[in-house]
Amino acid sequence: xxxxxxxxKHIFPKKETxxxxxxxxxxxxxxxxxxxxxxxxxxxxxxxxxxxxxxxERFTVNCIEAVKTVTLCRFLxxxxxxxxxxxxxxxxxxxxxxxxxxxxxxxxxxxxxxxAGPGSKAASLHWTAERAxxxxxxxxxxxxxxxxxxxxxxxxxxxLTLHGHWGLGQVLTDYVxxxxxxxxxxxxxxxxxxxxxxxxxxxxxxxVGICKAVALLWSK
Amino acid sequence: xxxxxxxxxxxxxxxxxxxxxxLYRHAAPMGxxxxxxxxxxxxxxxxxxxxxxxxxxxxxxxxxxxxxxTHRGTGVGLSGAIxxxxxxxxxLPGGFPGYLDLIHSLSVGxxxxxxxxxGISFPVSYHTLNGIRHLYWDxxxxxxxxxxxxxxxxxxxxxxxxxxALASL
Numbered sequence: 136x137x138x139x140x141x142x143x144k145h146i147f148p149k150k151e152t153x154x155x156x157x158x159x160x161x162x163x164x165x166x167x168x169x170x171x172x173x174x175x176x177x178x179x180x181x182x183x184x185x186x187x188x189x190x191x192e193r194f195t196v197n198c199i200e201a202v203k204t205v206t207l208c209r210f211l212x213x214x215x216x217x218x219x220x221x222x223x224x225x226x227x228x229x230x231x232x233x234x235x236x237x238x239x240x241x242x243x244x245x246x247x248x249x250x251a252g253p254g255s256k257a258a259s260l261h262w263t264a265e266r267a268x269x270x271x272x273x274x275x276x277x278x279x280x281x282x283x284x285x286x287x288x289x290x291x292x293x294x295l296t297l298h299g300h301w302g303l304g305q306v307l308t309d310y311v312x313x314x315x316x317x318x319x320x321x322x323x324x325x326x327x328x329x330x331x332x333x334x335x336x337x338x339x340x341x342x343v344g345i346c347k348a349v350a351l352l353w354s355k
Numbered sequence: 356x357x358x359x360x361x362x363x364x365x366x367x368x369x370x371x372x373x374x375x376x377x378l379y380r381h382a383a384p385m386g387x388x389x390x391x392x393x394x395x396x397x398x399x400x401x402x403x404x405x406x407x408x409x410x411x412x413x414x415x416x417x418x419x420x421x422x423x424x425t426h427r428g429t430g431v432g433l434s435g436a437i438x439x440x441x442x443x444x445x446x447l448p449g450g451f452p453g454y455l456d457l458i459h460s461l462s463v464g465x466x467x468x469x470x471x472x473x474g475i476s477f478p479v480s481y482h483t484l485n486g487i488r489h490l491y492w493d494x495x496x497x498x499x500x501x502x503x504x505x506x507x508x509x510x511x512x513x514x515x516x517x518x519x520a521l522a523s524l
Contacts, residue, residue, distance in 0.1 A: 266493055269486060276483075299434035306431060312397040327438055334441025342444065342451050351455055353524060355468065 265301050272298055283346030291345050292335035300328040422507050426485045429478040469522055476521035481514040 272294045279287045303324055311320045339345060387395070414420075447454075463471075488506050491497050497506055 266490060269490060273483070273487070295437055299430075299437060302430050303434055306427065312394075313401070314394065330445075331438040331441040334443075334445045335437075338441065338444040338451070348451050351452065353472070355455060355459055 261301075268294060268298055268301070279346050279349075283344075283350070285339065285344060288339045288344040288346055289336065292332060292339060296328055296332040296335065299331070300324065303327075418507050419503055422485060422510070426482060426489070429482040433478055433482060472522035473518055477514065477518035480517040480521065481510070484510045484514045484517070 275287065275291055275294060279291060304321070307317070307320045307324060311317050335345065338348070342348070343351065444451075488497075488510050491506065497503065
């Protein structure tokens with residue numbers, strides 16, 4: 136059916152593959168940075184994990200939505216087209232336009248349900264993830280105070296960086312306008328967050344660690 | 356494709372019999388996304404060189420407004436501080452205790468040290484407490500104006516107390 140093929144094309148818009156390339160480049164760059172500052176493998180793994188978390192939420196959303204929308208599309212379009220052809224039968228001339236418009240309406244209904252699918256679901260999941268991370272970060276505070284150690288140090292590094300990255304991302308979305316400027320700003324933010332995470336992990340590995348550092352700083 | 360659909364719908368509406376009006380009432384073709392609409396808005400207005408209508412310069416400042424921008428300001432500031440710290444950790448030689456001893460040797464005096472500690476702890480506590488207030492809004496509660504003001508004043512008072520407490524630790 137025509138509707139199915141149209142929808143299938145829309146599920147993976149081009150910009151996602153572009154972002155994917157951008158992310159891969161950033162991962163390679165940050166791996167090189169880590170190697171240059173002589174950090175061990177576990178840090179590179181940490182960085183890659185962090186990057187993948189940000190990216191995968193978009194990909195998992197797209198994959199889930201792709202599967203859902205393709206199946207939903209078949210049901211919707213077949214149901215609506217069936218209904219509309221039944222409705223159009225008793226109507227008088229011009230038959231051709233009536234059927235065409237009914238078919239188009241069915242397509243529009245289908246497309247409305249489907250256009251509402253992938254894009255908005257990704258934004259909604261991102262919103263939920265932001266709040267979940269905020270709550271997680273809140274919980275990490277007392278844990279870091281009561282039982283400091285390397286596990287909480289690295290978790291804090293990851294959570295702080297990601298929370299900051301997403302927060303600054305919202306600030307950029309609010310104040311930066313224009314396709315090219317938005318892309319440049321987001322690329323710069325990604326770089327900053329990668330460097331921040333690498334630096335924090337480096338500090339955790341080669342120096343006293345975040346919890347100990349706060350304790351030392353506060354003791355003076 | 357979206358444009359095509361829209362033109363067809365318009366034509367369909369002109370030619371449709373009253374009976375099919377029911378179907379068209381609910382047919383709102385989603386031709387563009389919200390992002391596209393936003394980009395169109397900005398593109399059109401920058402192209403026409405329109406000046407932006409005054410907003411922060413003319414609106415009356417209110418407690419929720421100030422608290423919101425402070426939340427953003429503290430967030431950006433803290434994020435910047437963390438990034439600067441991470442960058443310094445990678446770039447500067449020596450370890451963290453060394454730099455602490457350096458600051459110690461400056462013998463700044465307890466008042467200034469206390470002030471510095473307050474300067475660090477206030478953004479953290481304010482951002483954290485206002486963040487909790489935001490999460491409270493996110494579950495859908497506390498939107499009535501008196502509630503907004505009440506929770507706002509609570510956050511301000513609690514964050515001052517918390518930061519003073521933390522600074523004196």
